Amino acid sequence: MKLVRFLLFPFAIIYDIITSIRNLFFDRGILKSTSFKIPVIAVGNLSVGGTGKTPQIEYLIRLLKDDYKIAVLSRGYKRKTKGFQLVNDSHTAEDVGDEPLQFYSKFKGIHVAVDVNRTEGIQKLQELIQPDIVLLDDAFQHRKVNAGHYILLTKYNDLYSKDFLLPTGNLRESRSGAKRAKSIVVTKCPSDMSDIEREKIKKQLKVLPEQQVFFTTISYDEDIKGEEKAINITDLKDEKVTLVTGIANPTPLLSYLDEKEIEYKHVKFPDHHHFSSQDILKIEATRKQLNEDGIILTTEKDYVRLQGKLANVFYIEIRTEFIKNEEGFNMQVEEFVRSF
Structure with missing residues (x-):
């Protein structure tokens, strides 16, 4: 390259x-x-x-x-x-x-x-x-x-x-x-x-x-938010999380989750990606491998594109x-x- x-x-x-x-x-x-x-x-x-x-x-x-x-x-x-x-x-x-x-x-x-x-x-x-x-x-x-x-x-x-x-x-x-x-x-x-x-x-x-x-x-918010509730990031320590990102550089988020000792499997898409039905099936398949009803964690920007397409989705907010x-x-x- x-x-x-x-x-x-x-x-x-x-x-x-x-x-x-x-x-x-x-x-x-x-x-x-x-x-x-x-x-x-x-x-x-x-x-x-x-x-x-x-x-x-x-x-x-x-x-x-x-x-x-x-x-x-x-x-x-x-x-x-x-x-x-x-x-x-x-x-x-x-x-x-x-x-x-x-x-x-x-x-x-x-x-x-x-x-x-x-x-x-x-x-x-x-x-x-x-x-x-x-x-x-x-x-x-x-x-x-x-x-x-x-x-x-x-x-x-x-x-x-x-x-x-x-x-x-x-x-x-x-x-x-x-x-x-x-x-x-x-x-x-x-x-x-x-x-x-x-x-x-x-x-x-x-x-x-x-x-x-x-x-x-x-700065990452300690609480992750879903459609109906919010939970603390530390509550994910006992979970197997499906992480979904469609941003330019997810590395800082991965480092943050590693620091918090969160176990996750990363499903990565290009920046500003519009999720197709095939993408949703891929995410669901990944979640099923980890936990049938497990949490899907994503960025705030990705959440607005995933909302309503998957259940049990939470996003993590960032601030400058x-x-x-x-x-x-x-x-x-x-x-x-x-x-x-």
């Missing part, structure tokens, strides 16, 4: 030229970028793959929802519908995507919509619900909207400063794109990260003087936790919002 990526290096150069010209045209105003008279916060990354955008969006929702009318706008990755959709109780993950449905189901009182065209999506949200704030999910490269505040995520063990452009590496655009970010959040860090290591990473990222760097880790200077991050976001 590494050899193939190396051989594709000339295509990475071509890709770099194309994306750089595109960004230059937006920077110079040759291509139109729309600004809005309400706070628009964009969360995204330079690379493909899971950097923790969903828990970061949820962090922002928790931070702002009690004081403002929040709307979350996503493209609705892998959904089967087209155009603008304002998520409601009748929608499924196939209709609007798993992450938008998760936001809608989890946070009452906020509005969630999907639209590939983020400019039109924001305009329709303004017409329909008049939000105080719009949170754009996975929109760092969506330059047709000029968001007032950009939050760039990069994984601790896969920093964009050490990566290359597609198809040789995983970058969607060159590292110079990071200059658009107001905040850079290094995600999925070890919770015991030292001050020395944080400073080392800041230097590697070559941040601008006006940019702030924050470090977060993933700042290792240090959470107050500084909150203050930066709140000051931006209050500036309107």
